[in-house]
Amino acid sequence: MPSVERVLREEIARLSRREVRKLTEVTRRATAQHRHHIAMLNQRISQLERQLARVVKHGANRTPLLDDSGNSANDTKVRFVAKGLRSHRARLGLSATDFGKLVGVSANSVYSWEGGKTVPRREQLVRIAAVRGIGKREANRRLEELARTTPARRR
Numbered sequence: 001m002p003s004v005e006r007v008l009r010e011e012i013a014r015l016s017r018r019e020v021r022k023l024t025e026v027t028r029r030a031t032a033q034h035r036h037h038i039a040m041l042n043q044r045i046s047q048l049e050r051q052l053a054r055v056v057k058h059g060a061n062r063t064p065l066l067d068d069s070g071n072s073a074n075d076t077k078v079r080f081v082a083k084g085l086r087s088h089r090a091r092l093g094l095s096a097t098d099f100g101k102l103v104g105v106s107a108n109s110v111y112s113w114e115g116g117k118t119v120p121r122r123e124q125l126v127r128i129a130a131v132r133g134i135g136k137r138e139a140n141r142r143l144e145e146l147a148r149t150t151p152a153r154r155r
Contacts, residue, residue, distance in 0.1 A: 078125045086114040088132060092139045101146055102139060103127045 089099045089110070096107040096114075103110070104127060105120075112118040120128060131139070 078129045080113075080120060080125055080128070082114050082116045085110075085128065089114075092134075092136055094139060094143075098139075098143055099131075102131050102142055 089096070092099070094102070096110040100107045100110045103124060105124060109118070109120075109124075113120055134142070
């Protein structure tokens with residue numbers, strides 16, 4: 001016959017396990033939900049990293065979005081360096097007149113910027129930044145398009 005001590009010990013152990021299970025159930029469920037949420041966030045991070053890589057690879061050729069006032073939509077600061085403008089214009093193989101047409105200014109403005117005499121305004125900086133992302137072919141295509149859309153001036 002079992003001793004009272006042994007039966008009492010087994011009953012106390014059984015009740016203890018039951019109480020511990022009750023108390024840890026909430027934590028166990030919360031942990032499972034957190035793990036699920038973390039897995040979903042990791043998937044989203046992977047998806048966003050792939051999108052970012054695509055934008056970095058292909059998005060450089062796109063012009064920034066402008067709001068109604070002509071400022072870029074994301075309103076990032078654009079640095080201007082006169083040497084950089086001159087070297088980019090040379091890389092594109094454009095005259096100051098052609099580069100000015102792309103940006104929407106005169107050739108004299110381009111020469112003043114390159115010489116460091118003046119600094120472009122904010123709206124012009126946005127346009128220069130948009131032109132920075134294009135290559136020779138795209139620049140020539142845009143110039144041809146501008147030539148077709150604007151009537152020739154007579155002197």
